[in-house]
Amino acid sequence: METERIKGALVIGGGPAGLMAAEALLAAGHAVVLAEAKPSLGRKLLMAGKSGLNLTKAEGFDSFCAAYGAAADSLRPMLAALPPEAVSAWAEDLGQPLFTGSTGRVFPVAMKASPLLRGWLGRLRASGLEIRTRWRWTGWDEGMWFDTPRGAVRLRPEVTVLAMGGASWARLGSDGLWAGLLAARGIAVTPFSPANAGLCVPWSEHMAAHFGAPLKAVAFHAGGLTSRGEAVISARGLEGGGLYPLSPALRTGAALQVDLCPDLAEDVLADRLARPRGKQSLASHLRRVLRLSPAVRALLAEVARPLPGDPRALARLLKALPVPHAGLRPMDEAISTAGGVAFAALDAGLMLRAAPGVFCAGEMLDWEAPTGGYLLTGCLATGLWAGRAAAARLAAAPFP
Incomplete structure (x- = not known):
């Protein structure tokens, strides 16, 4: 000593x-x-x-x-x-x-x-x-x-x-x-x-093709907090700077919602979705009229299938997509x-x-x-x- x-x-x-x-x-x-x-x-x-x-x-x-x-x-x-x-x-x-x-x-x-x-x-x-x-x-x-x-x-x-x-x-x-x-x-x-941690999301096997893909031009909401930025789909869930500011809310169990089209009002979305799509699938229609990326479309299908056919109901979903999660990493x-x-x-x-x-x-x-x-x-x-x-x-x- x-x-x-x-x-x-x-x-x-x-x-x-x-x-x-x-x-x-x-x-x-x-x-x-x-x-x-x-x-x-x-x-x-x-x-x-x-x-x-x-x-x-x-x-x-x-x-x-x-x-x-x-x-x-x-x-x-x-x-x-x-x-x-x-x-x-x-x-x-x-x-x-x-x-x-x-x-x-x-x-x-x-x-x-x-x-x-x-x-x-x-x-x-x-x-x-x-x-x-x-x-x-x-x-x-x-x-x-x-x-x-x-x-x-x-x-x-x-x-x-x-x-x-x-x-x-x-x-x-x-x-x-x-x-x-x-x-x-x-x-x-x-x-x-x-804090500043990834979010655990139990994906189905269908999401594996999108692991590593970024979710861009979206907004995240949880417990009264909002953040715009990018997050990445990973094998364990979501992570990235766009999501990290929501850590205080997410670690208390707050629900996560994602606005997939933050620059478009709900009425504008509904009008675009109401355009005739002929024989196109809904996925193709979303890509054409809203230019949603493959990663965003995959997230939408993962957590909200079957998608509503009514344009206004679908627009509401796009503005506040609930993403179930199991808490922070x-x-x-x-x-x-x-x-x-x-x-x-x-x-x-x-x-x-x-x-x-x-x-x-x-x-x-x-x-x-x-x-x-x-x-x-x-x-x-x-x-x-x-x-x-x-x-x-x-x-x-x-x-x-």
Whole structure:
């Protein structure tokens, strides 16, 4: 058993939130030790980069904040301190040219995370960051205990920032095991649940020919939430960015409806469907008058056969197609999780009220957001906020 005192700050977790907290503390002139359970840093960030690394989204601030749903008010000051344009400037300062897509999503031109992470870690190391990998946090008792390559070690820092992620993609480091350690100390932790997850739909064998096909130009509705975007028909159901914003409703069992023609009013649809079709089949008629894709027609036939012959009844169905489902995919398959440390357990600087000097950031906090740049910006913003608050405590200065 070994005990080591740290003059300055300890950051636990080497993802975006932890690295940003470390950067804020270093910028304030404080020494920082960063402990990470895995052999390397930023593993989930690198995985996200395989699909392009959506850093943030260029849109009005109020609209941007609204994407965080129930946590929007709690996160608003943190997002204001690191809004989308500041995230873009930060990435460009790391030598990463950016571009903005047609939907406002912001990406590095390189379309991957590795160049940004290399530049970031290089800058942090040059600023004095000490990194210790394969250090797994196991709890606290007059300090922070770790299982390390050299055995059990207790670190006694002046302040600590916890940034250990949520509970999805455990193999990348976010296993959520820390929740039990905090709950044991009486800290309120909202149970984890999947967010931005695929939807389980028990298809018949007839859908196999369409696995991998996208549903485009449709709108999804569940529990009062609406999203327009693309989803893919998979062997296990539906998945994709168009569906993910409905996760809060779908995981509570809300019914899913799909508007197959969101740009056409029901009356217009009915008029088109009423056109003479002669000897054409109904499927051919739908393709001709509405230009429905094979994937959309297959979905319609899968969940609503036999289709109504009356044009108005069919139009109503096309505008609100019910798709039976069996809930979201398991949590470890989700892109992110809802749940975590309740904001009521934290002060304005994200410090635990029950543990003075210990701050929380990133996906450890009880918030969620859809994909589209919101997740990464939320992690960076809360990391920066917690790091600045921890630095203020070290300097005995007020915050915020």
